[in-house]
Amino acid sequence: MKFRILAYFFLLLGVTDLTIKIFYGNIFSRFTEDYYEIANPILVFTPVLFFSLGGVFLKESRVSMSLENFGTTRIKYYSPQFICLAVVVLIFLFFTFNAQINMENRGIDFGFDFLAQESSFDMQFSLMDYDGQDPYWWAYVVALLNTLLVAVLGIIFCTIIGVVVGVARLSPNFLIRNTAAWYVEFFRNIPLLLQIFFWYYAALRALPLPQDASPLFGVTYLTIKGYYMPAFIWNNLNVFMYSILAAIVSIVFIRYYAIKLRDTQGKQIPVFYISLIILIILPLFTFLFGGVSLNFEIPVLKQLSATSFIYDGGIALPPELIALTLALSLYTATFVAECVRAGIQGIGKGQKEAASSLGLTANQVLKLVIMPQALRIIIPPTTNQYLNLTKNSSLAAAIAYPDLVLVFAGTALMQTGRAIEIVSITMLTYLSISLAIAALMNWYNKLIEIKEK
Amino acid sequence: MFKTIKQLTSFVAVVAVLFAFTTETMAAKKSKTLKNTQKKGFVRCGVSQGLPGFSNADASGNWTGIDVDVCRAVAAAVLGDANKVKFTPLSAKERFTALTSGEIDILSRNTTWTLSRDADIGLTFVGVNFYDGQGFMVRKSSGITSTSQFKDGISACTNIGTTTELNMRDFFNSKGISYEPVAFEKADEVVAAYDAGRCDTYTTDKSGLAAQRTKMSNPDEHIVLPETVSKEPLGPVVRQGDSVWEDIVRWSLNTMIEAEEYGITSANADSMKTSDNPAIKRLVGAEGELGAAFGLDNDWSLRIIKQVGNYGESYKRNIADTGILPDRGPNELWTKGGILYVPPAR
Numbered sequence: 001m002k003f004r005i006l007a008y009f010f011l012l013l014g015v016t017d018l019t020i021k022i023f024y025g026n027i028f029s030r031f032t033e034d035y036y037e038i039a040n041p042i043l044v045f046t047p048v049l050f051f052s053l054g055g056v057f058l059k060e061s062r063v064s065m066s067l068e069n070f071g072t073t074r075i076k077y078y079s080p081q082f083i084c085l086a087v088v089v090l091i092f093l094f095f096t097f098n099a100q101i102n103m104e105n106r107g108i109d110f111g112f113d114f115l116a117q118e119s120s121f122d123m124q125f126s127l128m129d130y131d132g133q134d135p136y137w138w139a140y141v142v143a144l145l146n147t148l149l150v151a152v153l154g155i156i157f158c159t160i161i162g163v164v165v166g167v168a169r170l171s172p173n174f175l176i177r178n179t180a181a182w183y184v185e186f187f188r189n190i191p192l193l194l195q196i197f198f199w200y201y202a203a204l205r206a207l208p209l210p211q212d213a214s215p216l217f218g219v220t221y222l223t224i225k226g227y228y229m230p231a232f233i234w235n236n237l238n239v240f241m242y243s244i245l246a247a248i249v250s251i252v253f254i255r256y257y258a259i260k261l262r263d264t265q266g267k268q269i270p271v272f273y274i275s276l277i278i279l280i281i282l283p284l285f286t287f288l289f290g291g292v293s294l295n296f297e298i299p300v301l302k303q304l305s306a307t308s309f310i311y312d313g314g315i316a317l318p319p320e321l322i323a324l325t326l327a328l329s330l331y332t333a334t335f336v337a338e339c340v341r342a343g344i345q346g347i348g349k350g351q352k353e354a355a356s357s358l359g360l361t362a363n364q365v366l367k368l369v370i371m372p373q374a375l376r377i378i379i380p381p382t383t384n385q386y387l388n389l390t391k392n393s394s395l396a397a398a399i400a401y402p403d404l405v406l407v408f409a410g411t412a413l414m415q416t417g418r419a420i421e422i423v424s425i426t427m428l429t430y431l432s433i434s435l436a437i438a439a440l441m442n443w444y445n446k447l448i449e450i451k452e453k
Numbered sequence: 454m455f456k457t458i459k460q461l462t463s464f465v466a467v468v469a470v471l472f473a474f475t476t477e478t479m480a481a482k483k484s485k486t487l488k489n490t491q492k493k494g495f496v497r498c499g500v501s502q503g504l505p506g507f508s509n510a511d512a513s514g515n516w517t518g519i520d521v522d523v524c525r526a527v528a529a530a531v532l533g534d535a536n537k538v539k540f541t542p543l544s545a546k547e548r549f550t551a552l553t554s555g556e557i558d559i560l561s562r563n564t565t566w567t568l569s570r571d572a573d574i575g576l577t578f579v580g581v582n583f584y585d586g587q588g589f590m591v592r593k594s595s596g597i598t599s600t601s602q603f604k605d606g607i608s609a610c611t612n613i614g615t616t617t618e619l620n621m622r623d624f625f626n627s628k629g630i631s632y633e634p635v636a637f638e639k640a641d642e643v644v645a646a647y648d649a650g651r652c653d654t655y656t657t658d659k660s661g662l663a664a665q666r667t668k669m670s671n672p673d674e675h676i677v678l679p680e681t682v683s684k685e686p687l688g689p690v691v692r693q694g695d696s697v698w699e700d701i702v703r704w705s706l707n708t709m710i711e712a713e714e715y716g717i718t719s720a721n722a723d724s725m726k727t728s729d730n731p732a733i734k735r736l737v738g739a740e741g742e743l744g745a746a747f748g749l750d751n752d753w754s755l756r757i758i759k760q761v762g763n764y765g766e767s768y769k770r771n772i773a774d775t776g777i778l779p780d781r782g783p784n785e786l787w788t789k790g791g792i793l794y795v796p797p798a799r
Contacts, residue, residue, distance in 0.1 A: 121622060124636070224649065224651055305595035307595045310606045406636070414545065414615075416574075
């Protein structure tokens with residue numbers, strides 16, 4: 001009984017304390033803005049102390065209470081939970097009021113109307129048309145696409161490198177195994193920001209100027225100002241696309257038929273080679289009969305001044321994008337490789353031996369027996385690595401790649417001065433991207449996990 | 454609710470303490486920033502991350518520059534010692550947040566005075582300590598001698614979060630030139646990228662170009678083009694809402710400029726107390742009660758002149774003698790053909 005009185009006393013004290021600080025503190029602070037600035041730690045500390053004391057006593061009192069008459073009084077059962085909720089809400093309100101008052105005192109506006117204003121700055125690189133006359137919200141969309149571009153590229157490359165290195169770490173070949181191990185240990189243990197700086201400031205800086213560059217693969221040029229590639233100019237692109245679509249549909253159909261053939265008659269047909277032939281022949285026909293043709297726009301050296309050149313025409317990948325993608329994928333690939341290795345080693349040795357004794361080749365063992373089971377172990381930790389890569393892409397700001405953080409939380413924030421609004425939007429955006437990736441990976445995980453009937 | 458008198462009294466006591474705490478701070482003086490500065494014993498000043506002539510730290514961590522001198526002047530006026538300044542190096546992106554959030558009390562970081570900054574984001578510009586304009590730097594070997602020789606596809610390096618980024622767009626758009634903006638967060642990164650050949654031109658305030666040029670691997674290989682494409686009045690900034698502090702910073706700067714106008718230097722300031730000119734006597738605290746309005750003693754301006762020097766001394770020491778911009782240009786006194794003109798201290 002004594003405990004419960006003490007518990008209610010402290011909880012009430014906490015609520016009163018917070019209420020007074022929020023509402024009265026609010027009023028007083030109009031006269032002296034010192035109040036919140038200086039007293040913040042003390043202001044939050046006392047209610048937290050009161051609530052924790054209250055919680056401790058409440059728990060003490062509930063131990064004896066719950067044994068005797070649990071469930072008889074709902075109020076007793078639910079009231080602590082309500083109080084907890086109230087505390088969370090009050091603390092949230094406290095910080096909101098605090099920010100509001102300090103902003104009011106300093107004459108800072110709050111609102112999202114700036115999003116419709118003209119942005120009036122330019123962006124180095126964008127996937128969609130962007131101009132300084134466009135509003136801030138469009139700058140946000142374009143910057144977000146740049147972030148997604150580097151995230152998607154990074155995820156694709158880190159998966160490819162990660163799987164190869166992960167499998168290589170288990171290779172019986174001494175050289176392959178140890179090279180892979182050294183790669184993982186080296187890239188995993190150097191801070192990512194340093195690696196980004198290395199690729200951008202050291203590695204790419206060593207590239208030649210455009211006029212000195214010798215062609216790579218005949219028509220592409222890797223220079224200090226970027227990677228210049230020919231652009232494709234299509235005639236009747238849609239016919240070509242339809243032919244690829246038709247090829248994919250027929251491959252799916254053939255695969256289905258092959259499985260059926262295998263299950264019913266035990267016959268095997270070389271599905272892979274048939275698919276490959278279809279995928280090449282069908283689009284090829286469109287060139288011969290469908291009126292499809294392809295031209296290349298090859299980058300041409302253009303002189304800007306006595307010593308300054310660029311390549312005009314074609315596609316130009318900025319060095320910032322290349323450095324960032326390189327650093328992100330090489331760094332994250334080490335973690336993916338370790339996930340892959342863990343997944344393969346997590347499958348019992350007996351599985352491999354049993355498959356081998358059935359006469360499957362080493363490739364078939366890996367593809368048909370080990371990998372399908374290993375994936376169940378690999379997917380969840382790899383999801384974490386994808387999320388890390390996406391969040392790490394915000395380090396782009398260090399090397400001038402126009403991602404969400406550089407453009408929106410950087411330039412836009414500076415030009416509008418709307419720090420709270422822009423930072424919250426940016427945080428929410430990263431949260432949404434991460435949750436979307438996690439949802440997608442969880443869905444895939446569900447798809448491949450053991451179906452228990 | 455309260456089972457014993459003791460509990461009730463303790464509750465009342467806690468509430469009373471809370472109230473006492475809130476009412477005590479109501480007695481705060483007119484200027485909160487001045488009070489806090491005097492309590493702390495140093496002026497919190499936001500400067501650049503290293504711009505020779507404006508705010509730059511040497512190997513032993515001593516800050517010098519004309520922006521630094523503004524903060525030192527305020528420290529001399531308010532605390533009696535120009536060295537009692539704590540400098541916080543800030544990037545262009547961080548600077549305003551640092552000021553509005555109360556991390557620093559003066560932002561003296563080659564910051565351009567614009568309408569939207571002054572009116573929109575809780576800042577107040579107190580004056581101009583350097584009249585500047587945006588320019589372009591190119592490699593001498595490129596053969597470019599004027600911005601009219603710029604061609605489509607030119608890449609331009611600059612800082613994010615600056616007026617430069619906006620002016621650059623205005624400039625290239627008005628000329629109808631397509632360009633590739635490459636915007637970095639730190640000035641050193643911009644210089645490194647330009648120096649390595651990533652960009653054809655580096656654009657920022659002309660004073661900044663002249664100062665950064667000294668940092669390059671071979672300064673003689675680069676030239677600043679003659680064209681000025683914008684107005685960039687640079688000056689110290691304070692938080693909005695503390696008008697006394699605002700006045701102290703404004704008049705600390707004005708004192709330095711006016712001292713130069715009347716020929717008062719750090720060397721002759723004491724002897725000027727016996728001058729025949731009442732304007733000079735007011736500036737060195739021998740006449741009038743000018744400090745009282747700020748809650749300061751009467752020697753505040755004398756301390757600024759003695760410890761920091763007048764504007765001309767500061768300019769010579771930091772910008773002219775270091776070879777950044779030997780010619781004062783518009784930053785000459787109005788009496789000598791420049792546009793430095795401050796209201797009278799009386």
